[in-house]
Amino acid sequence: HILVKVNRSAGTVTHFNVLYPDGRKAVFGLESNTSARSCYPVTCLEDKFGNYIEYSYYSTYSDYRLSGITYGHRAHTSHLGTLEFGYSVRPGSHVRYRAGEPSTHSRLLKSILCKSRGEALCLYSLDHEYRNKDFLLSRVRCRDASGAYLRPLKFTYGSPDIGSTVPADDFTQKGSLFMGSYFDTDHTMNYIRGKFLEDSFSDGLLIYPAFEV
Numbered sequence: 001h002i003l004v005k006v007n008r009s010a011g012t013v014t015h016f017n018v019l020y021p022d023g024r025k026a027v028f029g030l031e032s033n034t035s036a037r038s039c040y041p042v043t044c045l046e047d048k049f050g051n052y053i054e055y056s057y058y059s060t061y062s063d064y065r066l067s068g069i070t071y072g073h074r075a076h077t078s079h080l081g082t083l084e085f086g087y088s089v090r091p092g093s094h095v096r097y098r099a100g101e102p103s104t105h106s107r108l109l110k111s112i113l114c115k116s117r118g119e120a121l122c123l124y125s126l127d128h129e130y131r132n133k134d135f136l137l138s139r140v141r142c143r144d145a146s147g148a149y150l151r152p153l154k155f156t157y158g159s160p161d162i163g164s165t166v167p168a169d170d171f172t173q174k175g176s177l178f179m180g181s182y183f184d185t186d187h188t189m190n191y192i193r194g195k196f197l198e199d200s201f202s203d204g205l206l207i208y209p210a211f212e213v
Contacts, residue, residue, distance in 0.1 A: 023048025025036035
């Protein structure tokens with residue numbers, strides 16, 4: 001069983017203390033909360049040996065973005081390792097509501113700085129491109145402590161076949177041929193519907209046989 005303790009201040013739920021069966025302890029939410037929140041992110045995680053990780057956040061309305069992760073120490077004084085997260089403004093963000101609170105995805109993750117004992121080890125830089133009304137991760141670069149760059153990771157999203165009339169920026173198939181047509185109809189089929197892009201009107205359908213292994 002997972003045990004959860006609710007902490008309140010003046011009748012308002014501020015944060016939760018959670019105890020897991022394997023001895024781990026966690027804190028969800030900020031102790032400085034003065035009002036009920038629609039989201040209570042994890043702020044501390046400790047194992048049964050006393051090793052713990054702390055999480056800090058930037059917050060806008062009910063949205064929380066990681067600003068830092070510190071880890072690698074038992075004494076609650078200092079940590080050996082640190083991750084620092086950097087963001088840029090996301091153009092075209094819009095406001096939604098979650099449990100009556102505004103929610104806006106107004107930032108893009110741009111960098112992750114890794115430190116050990118306060119010394120920078122490497123910096124990861126993330127590049128994005130705007131396609132199909134969304135920002136897609138296009139490249140991840142890594143710079144080490146000496147300033148040298150490792151080979152980047154590059155991401156591509158769909159490309160039409162030679163002679164195809166499908167635009168290069170359109171990686172959604174607009175045909176009527178379903179994957180299920182490739183399988184023997186004697187098998188029971190699984191149908192799962194979902195979205196490839198958040199907040200889009202395009203749904204995806206996964207069809208595959210329910211084989212027993």
